[in-house]
Amino acid sequence: MSASHTQQPRRVVVTGLGATTPVGGSAPATWEAINAGRSGVRPLTQDWVAEHELPVTFAGSIHTSPADSGLAKVEIRRNDPSGQYALVAAREAWADAGSPEVEPERLGVAIGSGIGGVWTLLDQWEVMKAKGPRRVFPLTVPMLMPNGPAAAVSLDLSARAGAHCPVSACASGAEGMGLALEMIRSGRADVMVAGGTEAAIHPLPIAAFASMTALSNRNDEPERASRPYDVDRDGFVIAEGAGLMVLEAEEHAVARGATIYAEIVGAGMSSDAYHITAGEPEGAGAARAMQEAVADGGLSVEDIVHINAHATSTPVGDLAEAKAIRRAFGARADEIAVTATKSMTGHLLGAAGALEAVLTVQALHHRQVPATINLENKDPQIDLDVVTGTSRSLGDGDLAALNNSFGFGGVNVALAFRSWR
Amino acid sequence: MALSEQEILSGLAEIVNEETGLEPEEVQMDKSFTEDLDIDSLSMMTIVVNAEDKFGVRIPDDEVKNLTHVKDAVTYISNHQG
Numbered sequence: 491m492s493a494s495h496t497q498q499p500r501r502v503v504v505t506g507l508g509a510t511t512p513v514g515g516s517a518p519a520t521w522e523a524i525n526a527g528r529s530g531v532r533p534l535t536q537d538w539v540a541e542h543e544l545p546v547t548f549a550g551s552i553h554t555s556p557a558d559s560g561l562a563k564v565e566i567r568r569n570d571p572s573g574q575y576a577l578v579a580a581r582e583a584w585a586d587a588g589s590p591e592v593e594p595e596r597l598g599v600a601i602g603s604g605i606g607g608v609w610t611l612l613d614q615w616e617v618m619k620a621k622g623p624r625r626v627f628p629l630t631v632p633m634l635m636p637n638g639p640a641a642a643v644s645l646d647l648s649a650r651a652g653a654h655c656p657v658s659a660c661a662s663g664a665e666g667m668g669l670a671l672e673m674i675r676s677g678r679a680d681v682m683v684a685g686g687t688e689a690a691i692h693p694l695p696i697a698a699f700a701s702m703t704a705l706s707n708r709n710d711e712p713e714r715a716s717r718p719y720d721v722d723r724d725g726f727v728i729a730e731g732a733g734l735m736v737l738e739a740e741e742h743a744v745a746r747g748a749t750i751y752a753e754i755v756g757a758g759m760s761s762d763a764y765h766i767t768a769g770e771p772e773g774a775g776a777a778r779a780m781q782e783a784v785a786d787g788g789l790s791v792e793d794i795v796h797i798n799a800h801a802t803s804t805p806v807g808d809l810a811e812a813k814a815i816r817r818a819f820g821a822r823a824d825e826i827a828v829t830a831t832k833s834m835t836g837h838l839l840g841a842a843g844a845l846e847a848v849l850t851v852q853a854l855h856h857r858q859v860p861a862t863i864n865l866e867n868k869d870p871q872i873d874l875d876v877v878t879g880t881s882r883s884l885g886d887g888d889l890a891a892l893n894n895s896f897g898f899g900g901v902n903v904a905l906a907f908r909s910w911r
Numbered sequence: 912m913a914l915s916e917q918e919i920l921s922g923l924a925e926i927v928n929e930e931t932g933l934e935p936e937e938v939q940m941d942k943s944f945t946e947d948l949d950i951d952s953l954s955m956m957t958i959v960v961n962a963e964d965k966f967g968v969r970i971p972d973d974e975v976k977n978l979t980h981v982k983d984a985v986t987y988i989s990n991h992q993g
Contacts, residue, residue, distance in 0.1 A: 563929075564932035625960060628953040628956045628957055629953055629957075
Protein backbone atom coordinates (compact mmCIF):
# COMPACT_ATOMS: atom_id res chain seq x y z
CA MET A 491 0.00 0.00 0.00
CA SER A 492 3.00 2.31 0.06
CA ALA A 493 2.49 5.45 -1.98
CA SER A 494 6.12 6.45 -2.13
CA HIS A 495 6.05 6.38 -5.93
CA THR A 496 2.93 8.44 -6.50
CA GLN A 497 3.39 11.81 -8.16
CA GLN A 498 0.74 13.88 -6.39
CA PRO A 499 0.71 14.07 -2.60
CA ARG A 500 -1.86 11.65 -1.26
CA ARG A 501 -5.11 13.18 -0.10
CA VAL A 502 -5.99 12.62 3.53
CA VAL A 503 -9.51 12.33 4.92
CA VAL A 504 -11.11 12.25 8.34
CA THR A 505 -12.98 9.01 8.97
CA GLY A 506 -13.36 8.90 12.75
CA LEU A 507 -13.85 11.39 15.58
CA GLY A 508 -13.36 10.99 19.31
CA ALA A 509 -13.44 13.44 22.19
CA THR A 510 -13.82 13.57 25.92
CA THR A 511 -14.24 17.15 27.08
CA PRO A 512 -15.65 19.41 29.77
CA VAL A 513 -18.99 19.51 27.92
CA GLY A 514 -19.41 15.88 26.87
CA GLY A 515 -18.05 12.35 27.05
CA SER A 516 -17.90 11.84 23.29
CA ALA A 517 -17.48 13.78 20.06
CA PRO A 518 -21.23 13.87 19.25
CA ALA A 519 -22.13 14.79 22.85
CA THR A 520 -19.54 17.57 22.75
CA TRP A 521 -20.86 18.88 19.43
CA GLU A 522 -24.43 18.83 20.76
CA ALA A 523 -23.44 20.75 23.91
CA ILE A 524 -21.39 23.28 21.96
CA ASN A 525 -24.30 24.01 19.64
CA ALA A 526 -26.62 24.35 22.61
CA GLY A 527 -24.24 26.92 24.10
CA ARG A 528 -23.61 24.91 27.25
CA SER A 529 -20.56 25.80 29.32
CA GLY A 530 -18.47 23.05 30.90
CA VAL A 531 -16.76 25.43 33.32
CA ARG A 532 -17.57 24.75 36.99
CA PRO A 533 -16.27 25.53 40.48
CA LEU A 534 -13.56 23.12 41.62
CA THR A 535 -14.77 21.19 44.65
CA GLN A 536 -11.56 19.36 45.54
CA ASP A 537 -10.04 19.90 48.99
CA TRP A 538 -6.78 21.09 47.50
CA VAL A 539 -8.34 24.32 46.25
CA ALA A 540 -8.92 25.64 49.77
CA GLU A 541 -5.88 23.86 51.18
CA HIS A 542 -3.57 25.86 48.92
CA GLU A 543 -5.73 28.99 48.88
CA LEU A 544 -5.64 28.95 45.09
CA PRO A 545 -6.41 32.32 43.53
CA VAL A 546 -8.55 30.62 40.85
CA THR A 547 -11.23 28.20 42.03
CA PHE A 548 -12.85 26.94 38.82
CA ALA A 549 -11.99 25.00 35.68
CA GLY A 550 -13.31 23.00 32.77
CA SER A 551 -13.07 19.54 34.29
CA ILE A 552 -13.87 16.44 32.31
CA HIS A 553 -17.63 15.86 31.89
CA THR A 554 -17.57 12.04 31.98
CA SER A 555 -15.01 10.15 34.04
CA PRO A 556 -12.78 7.59 32.29
CA ALA A 557 -14.44 4.86 34.39
CA ASP A 558 -17.86 5.96 33.15
CA SER A 559 -16.43 6.03 29.62
CA GLY A 560 -15.60 2.33 29.93
CA LEU A 561 -11.96 2.23 31.00
CA ALA A 562 -11.08 -0.78 33.15
CA LYS A 563 -9.84 -0.25 36.71
CA VAL A 564 -6.38 -1.51 35.75
CA GLU A 565 -6.20 0.87 32.78
CA ILE A 566 -7.01 3.76 35.08
CA ARG A 567 -4.36 2.60 37.54
CA ARG A 568 -1.65 2.28 34.87
CA ASN A 569 -2.27 5.49 32.96
CA ASP A 570 -1.97 9.11 33.95
CA PRO A 571 -5.31 10.90 33.48
CA SER A 572 -3.90 12.36 30.24
CA GLY A 573 -3.37 8.80 28.99
CA GLN A 574 -6.81 7.74 30.17
CA TYR A 575 -8.48 10.55 28.23
CA ALA A 576 -6.46 9.65 25.13
CA LEU A 577 -7.53 6.00 25.38
CA VAL A 578 -11.18 6.98 25.74
CA ALA A 579 -11.07 9.31 22.73
CA ALA A 580 -8.97 6.93 20.62
CA ARG A 581 -11.36 4.03 21.15
CA GLU A 582 -14.29 6.24 20.25
CA ALA A 583 -12.57 7.56 17.12
CA TRP A 584 -11.45 4.08 16.09
CA ALA A 585 -14.93 2.59 16.50
CA ASP A 586 -16.42 5.62 14.74
CA ALA A 587 -14.11 4.95 11.78
CA GLY A 588 -15.43 1.41 11.64
CA SER A 589 -12.27 -0.15 13.14
CA PRO A 590 -10.44 -0.11 9.80
CA GLU A 591 -8.48 -3.15 8.82
CA VAL A 592 -4.93 -1.95 8.34
CA GLU A 593 -1.55 -3.59 8.67
CA PRO A 594 0.01 -2.58 12.00
CA GLU A 595 3.09 -1.28 10.16
CA ARG A 596 0.84 1.11 8.19
CA LEU A 597 -0.98 2.47 11.25
CA GLY A 598 0.54 5.28 13.32
CA VAL A 599 -0.24 7.50 16.27
CA ALA A 600 0.49 11.21 16.81
CA ILE A 601 -0.92 12.51 20.09
CA GLY A 602 0.45 15.73 21.49
CA SER A 603 0.42 16.90 25.08
CA GLY A 604 1.48 20.28 26.37
CA ILE A 605 2.38 19.34 29.92
CA GLY A 606 2.50 15.56 30.22
CA GLY A 607 1.67 13.53 33.30
CA VAL A 608 1.82 16.27 35.89
CA TRP A 609 -0.54 14.46 38.28
CA THR A 610 1.63 11.34 38.23
CA LEU A 611 4.85 13.30 38.67
CA LEU A 612 3.65 15.27 41.66
CA ASP A 613 1.60 12.48 43.27
CA GLN A 614 4.59 10.16 43.22
CA TRP A 615 6.82 12.89 44.64
CA GLU A 616 4.38 13.05 47.55
CA VAL A 617 4.53 9.25 47.88
CA MET A 618 8.31 9.34 47.95
CA LYS A 619 8.46 12.08 50.55
CA ALA A 620 5.95 10.26 52.76
CA LYS A 621 6.99 6.62 52.31
CA GLY A 622 10.41 6.54 50.67
CA PRO A 623 11.74 5.58 47.23
CA ARG A 624 10.71 1.92 47.34
CA ARG A 625 7.04 2.88 47.37
CA VAL A 626 7.29 4.95 44.17
CA PHE A 627 5.03 3.27 41.60
CA PRO A 628 7.16 1.37 39.04
CA LEU A 629 5.09 2.78 36.16
CA THR A 630 5.76 6.39 37.21
CA VAL A 631 8.09 7.15 34.30
CA PRO A 632 5.88 5.85 31.48
CA MET A 633 2.92 7.58 33.12
CA LEU A 634 4.56 10.98 33.48
CA MET A 635 6.28 11.08 30.09
CA PRO A 636 4.38 13.28 27.61
CA ASN A 637 4.42 10.49 25.00
CA GLY A 638 2.79 8.08 27.46
CA PRO A 639 -0.69 8.65 25.95
CA ALA A 640 0.61 8.13 22.38
CA ALA A 641 2.33 4.96 23.54
CA ALA A 642 -0.78 3.67 25.31
CA VAL A 643 -2.90 4.20 22.21
CA SER A 644 -0.24 2.61 20.01
CA LEU A 645 -0.29 -0.48 22.26
CA ASP A 646 -4.08 -0.51 22.34
CA LEU A 647 -4.43 -0.46 18.54
CA SER A 648 -1.18 -2.29 17.66
CA ALA A 649 -0.02 0.75 15.72
CA ARG A 650 3.54 0.21 14.53
CA ALA A 651 4.17 2.94 11.96
CA GLY A 652 5.23 5.28 14.77
CA ALA A 653 3.93 6.65 18.07
CA HIS A 654 4.73 10.35 18.20
CA CYS A 655 4.08 13.12 20.67
CA PRO A 656 4.61 16.67 19.47
CA VAL A 657 5.14 18.95 22.46
CA SER A 658 4.49 22.59 21.70
CA ALA A 659 2.41 23.87 24.61
CA CYS A 660 -1.10 24.78 23.52
CA ALA A 661 -0.40 23.95 19.87
CA SER A 662 0.59 20.34 20.63
CA GLY A 663 -2.68 18.73 19.54
CA ALA A 664 -2.75 20.66 16.30
CA GLU A 665 0.85 19.66 15.62
CA GLY A 666 -0.23 16.06 16.15
CA MET A 667 -2.76 16.47 13.34
CA GLY A 668 -0.18 18.17 11.13
CA LEU A 669 2.38 15.44 11.71
CA ALA A 670 -0.21 12.76 10.93
CA LEU A 671 -1.10 14.55 7.70
CA GLU A 672 2.56 14.55 6.68
CA MET A 673 3.05 10.91 7.59
CA ILE A 674 0.19 9.82 5.36
CA ARG A 675 1.14 12.19 2.53
CA SER A 676 4.71 10.94 2.54
CA GLY A 677 3.60 7.32 2.50
CA ARG A 678 4.92 6.40 5.93
CA ALA A 679 1.44 5.39 7.08
CA ASP A 680 -2.01 4.80 5.60
CA VAL A 681 -4.01 5.45 8.74
CA MET A 682 -3.19 7.67 11.73
CA VAL A 683 -4.84 8.30 15.07
CA ALA A 684 -3.99 11.91 15.76
CA GLY A 685 -4.74 14.76 18.12
CA GLY A 686 -3.96 15.78 21.66
CA THR A 687 -4.68 15.17 25.31
CA GLU A 688 -4.21 17.08 28.56
CA ALA A 689 -4.95 16.59 32.24
CA ALA A 690 -3.37 19.50 34.10
CA ILE A 691 -6.08 20.71 36.44
CA HIS A 692 -3.67 20.36 39.31
CA PRO A 693 -2.86 23.00 41.95
CA LEU A 694 0.66 23.59 40.61
CA PRO A 695 -0.21 24.47 36.98
CA ILE A 696 -3.18 26.51 38.25
CA ALA A 697 -0.91 28.44 40.61
CA ALA A 698 1.72 28.84 37.90
CA PHE A 699 -0.67 30.09 35.22
CA ALA A 700 -2.32 32.36 37.79
CA SER A 701 1.03 33.70 38.86
CA MET A 702 1.68 34.87 35.31
CA THR A 703 -1.86 36.39 35.31
CA ALA A 704 -2.90 34.20 32.39
CA LEU A 705 -6.05 32.87 34.09
CA SER A 706 -9.42 34.52 34.53
CA ASN A 707 -10.17 35.01 38.21
CA ARG A 708 -13.90 35.48 37.81
CA ASN A 709 -14.42 33.08 40.72
CA ASP A 710 -17.96 34.20 41.42
CA GLU A 711 -19.18 33.47 37.87
CA PRO A 712 -17.23 30.50 36.47
CA GLU A 713 -19.54 29.85 33.50
CA ARG A 714 -19.09 33.43 32.36
CA ALA A 715 -15.32 33.53 32.85
CA SER A 716 -14.25 32.34 29.41
CA ARG A 717 -15.39 35.22 27.23
CA PRO A 718 -13.25 35.53 24.09
CA TYR A 719 -13.47 38.88 22.29
CA ASP A 720 -15.55 40.46 25.08
CA VAL A 721 -14.29 43.78 26.48
CA ASP A 722 -14.32 42.26 29.96
CA ARG A 723 -12.24 39.18 29.16
CA ASP A 724 -9.58 38.68 31.80
CA GLY A 725 -7.74 35.48 30.99
CA PHE A 726 -8.30 31.86 30.04
CA VAL A 727 -10.00 29.06 31.95
CA ILE A 728 -7.90 25.94 32.45
CA ALA A 729 -9.58 22.79 31.16
CA GLU A 730 -8.81 19.16 30.34
CA GLY A 731 -9.71 16.39 27.95
CA ALA A 732 -8.72 14.87 24.64
CA GLY A 733 -9.66 15.23 21.00
CA LEU A 734 -8.59 12.68 18.40
CA MET A 735 -9.28 11.83 14.78
CA VAL A 736 -8.69 8.88 12.55
CA LEU A 737 -6.96 10.30 9.48
CA GLU A 738 -6.69 8.08 6.48
CA ALA A 739 -5.30 8.10 2.97
CA GLU A 740 -8.21 8.87 0.67
CA GLU A 741 -7.76 5.74 -1.44
CA HIS A 742 -7.61 3.59 1.69
CA ALA A 743 -10.83 5.10 3.05
CA VAL A 744 -12.65 4.93 -0.28
CA ALA A 745 -11.57 1.34 -0.90
CA ARG A 746 -13.17 0.18 2.33
CA GLY A 747 -16.29 2.32 1.88
CA ALA A 748 -15.62 4.43 4.97
CA THR A 749 -17.81 7.34 5.99
CA ILE A 750 -15.78 10.48 5.36
CA TYR A 751 -16.42 13.56 7.51
CA ALA A 752 -14.09 15.98 5.73
CA GLU A 753 -10.70 16.25 4.13
CA ILE A 754 -7.67 17.61 5.96
CA VAL A 755 -5.98 19.54 3.19
CA GLY A 756 -3.19 21.53 4.77
CA ALA A 757 -1.16 22.61 7.74
CA GLY A 758 0.80 25.79 8.34
CA MET A 759 3.35 26.24 11.08
CA SER A 760 5.54 29.14 12.12
CA SER A 761 7.34 30.50 15.16
CA ASP A 762 7.38 34.11 16.32
CA ALA A 763 10.85 34.35 17.89
CA TYR A 764 9.42 37.33 19.74
CA HIS A 765 8.75 36.42 23.39
CA ILE A 766 8.75 33.20 25.41
CA THR A 767 5.02 33.42 26.19
CA ALA A 768 3.43 36.46 24.53
CA GLY A 769 2.43 36.17 20.90
CA GLU A 770 3.77 38.79 18.52
CA PRO A 771 1.13 41.54 18.94
CA GLU A 772 0.59 42.28 15.23
CA GLY A 773 0.05 38.60 14.47
CA ALA A 774 2.63 38.32 11.68
CA GLY A 775 3.67 34.78 12.55
CA ALA A 776 0.11 33.62 13.11
CA ALA A 777 -0.93 35.13 9.77
CA ARG A 778 1.91 33.30 8.07
CA ALA A 779 0.77 29.98 9.53
CA MET A 780 -2.77 30.60 8.26
CA GLN A 781 -1.56 31.59 4.78
CA GLU A 782 0.66 28.55 4.67
CA ALA A 783 -2.20 26.24 5.65
CA VAL A 784 -4.38 27.73 2.91
CA ALA A 785 -1.64 27.39 0.29
CA ASP A 786 -0.65 23.90 1.47
CA GLY A 787 -4.28 22.90 1.03
CA GLY A 788 -4.36 24.15 -2.56
CA LEU A 789 -6.93 26.72 -1.48
CA SER A 790 -7.21 30.46 -1.88
CA VAL A 791 -8.24 32.90 0.84
CA GLU A 792 -11.69 33.19 -0.80
CA ASP A 793 -12.38 29.53 -0.05
CA ILE A 794 -12.26 29.88 3.73
CA VAL A 795 -15.75 30.36 5.18
CA HIS A 796 -15.10 29.51 8.81
CA ILE A 797 -12.32 29.75 11.40
CA ASN A 798 -12.39 28.04 14.76
CA ALA A 799 -10.10 30.54 16.45
CA HIS A 800 -7.53 29.92 19.17
CA ALA A 801 -9.18 32.80 21.12
CA THR A 802 -8.47 31.84 24.71
CA SER A 803 -10.07 34.93 26.29
CA THR A 804 -6.84 36.70 27.17
CA PRO A 805 -6.80 40.46 26.50
CA VAL A 806 -3.64 40.39 24.38
CA GLY A 807 -3.98 37.02 22.64
CA ASP A 808 -7.47 37.47 21.25
CA LEU A 809 -6.57 40.82 19.76
CA ALA A 810 -3.33 39.60 18.19
CA GLU A 811 -5.14 36.68 16.54
CA ALA A 812 -7.88 38.99 15.25
CA LYS A 813 -5.20 41.17 13.69
CA ALA A 814 -3.54 38.08 12.25
CA ILE A 815 -6.78 36.93 10.62
CA ARG A 816 -7.25 40.40 9.13
CA ARG A 817 -3.64 40.38 7.97
CA ALA A 818 -3.98 36.96 6.31
CA PHE A 819 -7.40 37.45 4.73
CA GLY A 820 -7.74 41.22 4.26
CA ALA A 821 -11.26 42.28 3.26
CA ARG A 822 -12.22 38.61 2.83
CA ALA A 823 -12.16 38.27 6.61
CA ASP A 824 -15.60 39.90 6.56
CA GLU A 825 -16.96 36.73 4.93
CA ILE A 826 -15.50 34.33 7.49
CA ALA A 827 -17.69 33.02 10.31
CA VAL A 828 -15.34 33.02 13.30
CA THR A 829 -16.11 31.21 16.51
CA ALA A 830 -14.36 30.66 19.85
CA THR A 831 -15.53 27.39 21.33
CA LYS A 832 -13.23 27.89 24.32
CA SER A 833 -16.02 30.15 25.58
CA MET A 834 -17.74 26.87 26.54
CA THR A 835 -14.96 24.32 26.96
CA GLY A 836 -12.28 26.48 28.53
CA HIS A 837 -8.72 25.97 27.34
CA LEU A 838 -7.65 22.34 27.04
CA LEU A 839 -3.99 23.42 26.61
CA GLY A 840 -2.22 20.73 24.58
CA ALA A 841 -5.55 19.15 23.62
CA ALA A 842 -7.17 22.44 22.60
CA GLY A 843 -6.10 22.43 18.97
CA ALA A 844 -7.11 18.81 18.57
CA LEU A 845 -10.56 19.30 20.08
CA GLU A 846 -11.10 22.42 18.00
CA ALA A 847 -9.98 20.57 14.88
CA VAL A 848 -12.64 17.96 15.67
CA LEU A 849 -15.19 20.78 16.06
CA THR A 850 -14.05 22.35 12.77
CA VAL A 851 -14.59 19.03 10.99
CA GLN A 852 -18.00 18.70 12.60
CA ALA A 853 -18.84 22.26 11.51
CA LEU A 854 -18.02 21.37 7.89
CA HIS A 855 -19.82 18.05 8.13
CA HIS A 856 -22.98 19.53 9.66
CA ARG A 857 -22.54 22.77 7.70
CA GLN A 858 -23.05 24.97 10.71
CA VAL A 859 -20.84 27.08 12.95
CA PRO A 860 -21.55 27.02 16.69
CA ALA A 861 -21.91 30.37 18.43
CA THR A 862 -19.44 31.89 20.87
CA ILE A 863 -21.01 32.41 24.30
CA ASN A 864 -20.38 35.13 26.88
CA LEU A 865 -19.73 37.70 24.16
CA GLU A 866 -21.85 40.49 25.57
CA ASN A 867 -19.84 43.58 24.66
CA LYS A 868 -17.54 42.90 21.76
CA ASP A 869 -14.18 44.57 22.04
CA PRO A 870 -14.32 47.30 19.36
CA GLN A 871 -10.76 46.45 18.37
CA ILE A 872 -11.87 42.94 17.29
CA ASP A 873 -12.64 43.40 13.62
CA LEU A 874 -14.11 39.96 12.91
CA ASP A 875 -17.51 38.43 12.17
CA VAL A 876 -17.87 36.39 15.36
CA VAL A 877 -20.88 34.06 15.46
CA THR A 878 -23.04 34.72 18.54
CA GLY A 879 -26.53 33.83 19.67
CA THR A 880 -27.28 30.62 17.81
CA SER A 881 -25.36 28.38 15.42
CA ARG A 882 -25.04 29.77 11.90
CA SER A 883 -25.69 27.71 8.78
CA LEU A 884 -22.85 27.56 6.28
CA GLY A 885 -25.04 26.73 3.30
CA ASP A 886 -24.32 24.36 0.40
CA GLY A 887 -21.36 23.85 -1.87
CA ASP A 888 -17.69 23.27 -1.31
CA LEU A 889 -16.65 24.63 2.08
CA ALA A 890 -13.23 25.13 3.61
CA ALA A 891 -12.30 26.10 7.15
CA LEU A 892 -9.29 26.75 9.35
CA ASN A 893 -8.48 25.91 12.93
CA ASN A 894 -5.85 28.03 14.71
CA SER A 895 -3.71 27.02 17.67
CA PHE A 896 -0.92 28.99 19.28
CA GLY A 897 1.40 27.95 22.06
CA PHE A 898 3.90 29.37 24.52
CA GLY A 899 7.28 29.49 22.88
CA GLY A 900 5.85 31.48 19.98
CA VAL A 901 4.35 28.46 18.19
CA ASN A 902 1.66 29.04 15.54
CA VAL A 903 -0.24 26.20 13.88
CA ALA A 904 -3.14 26.45 11.45
CA LEU A 905 -4.94 23.44 9.99
CA ALA A 906 -7.08 23.59 6.84
CA PHE A 907 -10.05 21.31 6.22
CA ARG A 908 -12.45 20.97 3.31
CA SER A 909 -15.95 19.57 3.18
CA TRP A 910 -16.31 16.18 1.54
CA ARG A 911 -18.67 16.06 -1.39
CA MET B 912 -2.01 -14.87 64.81
CA ALA B 913 -0.27 -16.20 61.73
CA LEU B 914 -2.30 -16.43 58.54
CA SER B 915 -2.83 -19.80 56.86
CA GLU B 916 -1.40 -20.37 53.39
CA GLN B 917 -4.97 -20.27 52.05
CA GLU B 918 -5.52 -16.86 53.64
CA ILE B 919 -2.23 -15.60 52.22
CA LEU B 920 -3.17 -16.93 48.79
CA SER B 921 -6.49 -15.16 48.78
CA GLY B 922 -4.88 -11.92 50.02
CA LEU B 923 -2.25 -12.17 47.30
CA ALA B 924 -4.94 -12.87 44.71
CA GLU B 925 -6.66 -9.61 45.70
CA ILE B 926 -3.41 -7.69 45.21
CA VAL B 927 -2.84 -9.32 41.82
CA ASN B 928 -6.41 -8.49 40.81
CA GLU B 929 -5.95 -4.86 41.83
CA GLU B 930 -2.73 -4.57 39.86
CA THR B 931 -3.52 -6.60 36.74
CA GLY B 932 -7.27 -7.12 36.59
CA LEU B 933 -6.83 -10.92 36.64
CA GLU B 934 -9.70 -12.71 38.35
CA PRO B 935 -8.64 -13.74 41.88
CA GLU B 936 -9.56 -17.41 41.22
CA GLU B 937 -6.94 -17.54 38.45
CA VAL B 938 -4.22 -16.93 41.04
CA GLN B 939 -3.48 -20.51 42.08
CA MET B 940 -0.51 -22.06 43.87
CA ASP B 941 0.96 -23.82 40.83
CA LYS B 942 0.79 -20.78 38.53
CA SER B 943 3.92 -19.04 37.30
CA PHE B 944 3.74 -15.24 37.63
CA THR B 945 5.35 -14.65 34.26
CA GLU B 946 4.39 -17.72 32.21
CA ASP B 947 0.82 -18.28 33.38
CA LEU B 948 -0.32 -14.94 34.74
CA ASP B 949 1.59 -12.71 32.29
CA ILE B 950 2.83 -10.45 35.07
CA ASP B 951 5.85 -8.38 34.03
CA SER B 952 8.68 -7.29 36.31
CA LEU B 953 7.20 -3.82 36.86
CA SER B 954 3.87 -5.20 37.98
CA MET B 955 5.69 -7.74 40.13
CA MET B 956 7.44 -4.95 42.02
CA THR B 957 4.11 -3.31 42.80
CA ILE B 958 2.66 -6.64 43.89
CA VAL B 959 5.65 -7.22 46.16
CA VAL B 960 5.41 -3.80 47.79
CA ASN B 961 1.66 -4.16 48.31
CA ALA B 962 2.19 -7.65 49.74
CA GLU B 963 4.73 -6.25 52.19
CA ASP B 964 2.17 -3.71 53.39
CA LYS B 965 -0.64 -6.23 53.57
CA PHE B 966 1.22 -9.04 55.32
CA GLY B 967 3.76 -7.08 57.34
CA VAL B 968 6.78 -8.81 55.82
CA ARG B 969 9.85 -7.47 54.10
CA ILE B 970 10.67 -9.07 50.74
CA PRO B 971 14.18 -7.98 49.69
CA ASP B 972 14.67 -7.14 46.01
CA ASP B 973 17.18 -10.02 45.74
CA GLU B 974 14.51 -12.43 46.90
CA VAL B 975 11.91 -11.35 44.34
CA LYS B 976 13.62 -13.20 41.47
CA ASN B 977 13.19 -16.47 43.39
CA LEU B 978 9.45 -16.00 43.64
CA THR B 979 8.66 -17.47 40.22
CA HIS B 980 5.43 -19.21 41.18
CA VAL B 981 2.52 -18.17 43.34
CA LYS B 982 3.38 -20.89 45.85
CA ASP B 983 6.90 -19.43 46.24
CA ALA B 984 5.45 -16.10 47.29
CA VAL B 985 2.89 -17.68 49.58
CA THR B 986 5.54 -19.84 51.24
CA TYR B 987 7.93 -16.92 51.65
CA ILE B 988 5.24 -14.73 53.22
CA SER B 989 4.08 -17.60 55.43
CA ASN B 990 7.63 -18.23 56.71
CA HIS B 991 8.39 -14.57 57.34
CA GLN B 992 5.19 -13.17 58.80
CA GLY B 993 5.68 -11.46 62.12
